[in-house]
């Protein structure tokens with residue numbers, strides 16, 4: 356009964372032989388939202404580059420990561436894929452809210468209830484002292500299922516605006532839209548997490564995984580994010 | 594001991610009157626476990642004090658209607674369907690148990706336990722086993738919150754501390770916590786093992802053991818990987834990642850033996866004292882003794898079959914009653930009634946009935962009784 360979290364998963368950079376050299380910066384991003392919205396699929400898509408054939412319920416917290424290159428700097432993006440069921444969130448996931456650099460809220464565009472849960476999730480994050488200074492984004496997943504849409508872009512956008520978050524709509528299944536292949540270049544999921552990474556890189560006070568990195572990258576122009584559907588963070592704020 | 598000899602011993606134990614439960618437990622724990630599914634179908638019910646001739650009826654159609662956990666169960670079962678085709682039965686037995694016991698709350702991972710039982714023993718027997726397990730071994734996981742589960746997880750680090758202080762301190766420094774072992778504990782490893790035969794082997798072990806045994810096995814696994822752990826970066830993410838992925842080729846027989854050894858050396862009561870684990874009521878732990886007592890006086894299947902064929906008048910009336918969740922089988926009384934009707938009036942049944950009632954009053958009452 357091994358879930359996607361164990362045997363099937365791969366994560367490109369975790370074997371000891373390919374451990375990044377010290378001073379690789381690490382961005383920790385926690386992914387939260389109701390059960391079934393596709394958190395595991397999204398994180399898997401980003402770290403493994405494909406839609407998982409099957410996922411199983413996430414129990415507790417799963418962890419995926421990927422090394423990316425941002426303006427010549429290798430950065431490790433750590434995704435914390437959390438359990439959606441409420442009982443886990445209340446007492447188990449807490450531990451993992453600490454020290455995260457960004458939060459990704461996920462709802463399912465074909466499931467209005469998952470959208471209605473968002474305030475509770477946001478509240479939860481605030482309780483764990485993750486205030487508005489921690490970058491947060493909102494992701495509406497499963498956009499490939501157009502016929503069963505329950506949450507309109509407008510509604511979601513309004514909500515995102517009221518919480519000062521950028522909204523992204525995408526599909527872990529076919530992130531480049533139905534016509535396109537799943538090449539990373541045309542991949543919204545890729546763009547979403549990279550946007551967050553860029554945002555984090557451009558933030559001044561950075562929490563480093565290892566003691567001082569003397570170089571700090573220049574502010575990054577986030578030209579891509581907007582094209583890819585991100586709204587809410589104006590470029591100037593990056 | 595050879596396989597043949599073990600088989601003979603198991604059969605002999607099954608035919609004793611009362612059933613030789615100690616021998617069955619030893620067989621389930623010792624090398625190779627219960628060997629085949631055929632034997633599991635005979636022994637698992639005995640380990641849980643279940644009369645296979647008086648099983649609950651198949652869940653009715655109405656079981657799937659409006660239960661608070663219905664959607665979550667559906668979602669979890671559907672996602673595990675590719676591997677396990679019996680989705681409908683799985684949903685039914687889960688919801689049936691939940692409906693019978695409103696105090697039990699579904700958790701993601703419960704379906705992994707249910708499916709393991711279902712695949713080995715079939716629907717009706719799986720229902721009986723799941724019902725019993727949910728009220729005893731898994732009981733703590735089924736509270737409205739996971740606080741009791743957290744408490745059980747808290748036994749892990751003290752075990753490590755006893756055996757390997759260095760490893761323990763390393764993990765404390767990394768602040769890894771114990772969530773990496775959460776799915777191991779609440780699914781009895783069913784969620785994380787890709788080879789079903791290993792899952793079954795572990796179920797043999799756990800069905801014959803104390804409810805905390807999955808934690809002792811977790812400790813044995815972590816200790817087994819001690820070198821890997823210590824050479825990992827001392828960081829929560831790295832250690833969590835390393836530990837939460839169970840290598841596929843673990844030497845399970847060895848680890849089971851080690852877990853048993855750890856349990857014998859550092860029983861829960863000792864750990865609780867040493868580690869000053871905050872005293873929290875664990876239903877699984879506090880009812881275990883009564884549960885074990887209740888298994889001591891079971892009749893062999895040959896006798897049970899005879900008794901069930903020529904049942905006492907009262908029990909034949911019961912058999913004619915239509916299945917109604919709110920009537921005789923419902924509302925948490927099923928287990929008691931099964932014990933009382935299914936067994937002849939032995940001490941076991943009496944003890945068990947007491948245990949059930951007492952559980953509703955709270956474990957203190959229970960402890961006073963034994």
Ligand SMILES: Nc1nc2c(ncn2[C@@H]2O[C@H](COP(=O)(O)OP(=O)(O)OP(=O)(O)O)[C@@H](O)[C@H]2O)c(=O)[nH]1
Pocket residue numbers: 388389390391392393394395396397410411412413414437438439440496497498499500525526527528529672
């Ligand atoms: N059509 C479609 N299905 C998707 C998409 N993303 C996820 N799914 C499906 O939705 C179901 C749930 O996906 P998961 O990634 O397991 O959901 P989760 O949020 O991790 O759920 P929990 O672990 O229970 O919290 C699975 O059956 C996926 O195949 C998507 O973009 N499109």
Ligand SMILES: [Mg+2]
Pocket residue numbers: 394395396411412413436437438439
């Ligand atoms: Mg998941």
